[in-house]
Amino acid sequence: MTTRPRPKVAFFDFTSCEGCQLTVVDLLQDHPELLDAVEIVEFREAMSEKLPLDERYTIAFVEGSCTRASDEARLKSIRERADFLIALGACADLGGVNTIRNVMPLQEVREYVYGDKADWYETYPARPIKAVVKVDAAIPGCPIDRNEFAKAVTHLLQGRLPNLPDYPLCIECKALGTVCMYQRGQACLGPVTRAGCGAICPAVGYGCEGCRGFVPSPNLASMREVMREAGVGDEEIESRLRIFLTYQMMKLEGVTS
């Protein structure tokens, strides 16, 4: 093997469940060669060391969404120190499940979660990190797909941005030979959701919930009609479109937060 300088890689988290970082830890168990290819300089999930403040990260992976004003300064300082900043998972890339609350009055949400301590906690409508800083690429999914993460790192090592699928999930689902959820009387967001997960939800009998985000030009009017035809009520259609996709939906509808 030719020796190449090892890029300095760091992981950071904002509002998230850490599932995406855990997926990376999990990947390291059976791909130790990743540690030969990169030098991990910060990773709270796995080590306590930190990179000296005057050094740069070659690649900063950021998990989680921005949910309070004070997140922004930290995120911006990571951006300044990183050659590449990559959103890791649905929370960072889309805002993810954290954005469900964006359609509700914030104070109510706060009180629901923190009760009489509500005012102790700072918060604002959740947003993907690209709403705050420039993001070079994203690894989609809730959680990310471990193989796709390895692929993305490989592409970055080759000096190019990750080339990950953004075509609809149905392409993967059909290639697998799965019987379509609509033919089993259930709804699925596959036609408007980007592929890459291997269409795992339909493969085990669940309609896709869109955790990887929309394809570049989703035909939502038609998608809603298809779900309606499948017997899904309007309210449920809207809530399905808002499990992972609230932020994207609000953007498409011209409502910004």
Added chain:
Amino acid sequence: MSLRIMPKSALKAWIQRLQQRSFRIVGPKALHGRYVFADITDPDELAIDYPTTLSAPKQFLLPPREVLFSFNADTMDMTAHIEAEPTVLFGVHTCDMHAIQLLDTVQNNGFADQHYRARRDALYLVSIECLKPCSAQCFCKDMETYSITETYDVHLADMGDAYAVRVGSDKGEELLAGFTNIWEGADSDQQRLNEVMSQKWQNFEFRLDATLSQLPEVLGAAMHSAHWDELGDICLACGACTQVCPTCYCFDVTDEVDLTLTHGVRLRAWDSCQIEKFAVVAGNHNFRSQLGRRQRHRFMRKGKYQYEAYGKMGCVGCGRCGTTCPVAITCIKTFNHLTQESAERQAAVEVKA
């Protein structure tokens, strides 16, 4: 070609025998109340009387994803991956046989695709006569694909308690070699088969308003039809229609290397003309960015372009795209709509004249 007779009860024993001879057996199998082509381990799983499958059997010739070759990026050593396991494909309907014939023509054209060639050579086709239409969406009578092509190895026709068996090639003889529960048909068997066949034709109806020979012209005249944008408005660009189509063969090629950046593979995977980036070329220009244009392209391929290039229609009338499409865009409706438009244009011209 002489007629042979195999009792239906012998099918299982024949399959078991082929399995013992190390053939991979694939065929129609029930799944969630539908049918798919899949590996048959237990002969009882084979649903040879299936109506139709969701996807075409092309996956055994052109897998959804395959490694073409592996390479070492440091030494530039390359190793071709041409794998083909002797496989018997059971229960192929006549429309799918026509589709395989088209794939053969396309893949053997110019530089034959060696990966396809190897799989095709190792694939044994046991087709079965369709005695009635397989779905509400099929229109094989219109596409002239409801009788068998010459390319079968063994062809079966259901005669109630027995199959009328025709052997079409040496490969077919190879499949039956040493199998004894089959015998030469008598004149009375031939007569019975003739009866079955004469009843068959009347079970099928024409479902298109245009004839096969009119279709390329109807499509040619529809180049600027407003209907494409009507389809584009409802189409989800999900690509399901092309994935399940027995004649769609478009693919994408990518290289993937491992984390050491040393060992890699070149992959080929199914692509679809319906997805947004299919026609993106250098400079990020997309010459088919509109959905309506992509629909037009698909139907032109099916009813015109393939015919002009290879003398065979790109649509064999299997109806699968119509069954699978979430927004019910179907060949029958589309072709008939365009035929109607064409007739209206014609009438307008005649009124003027």
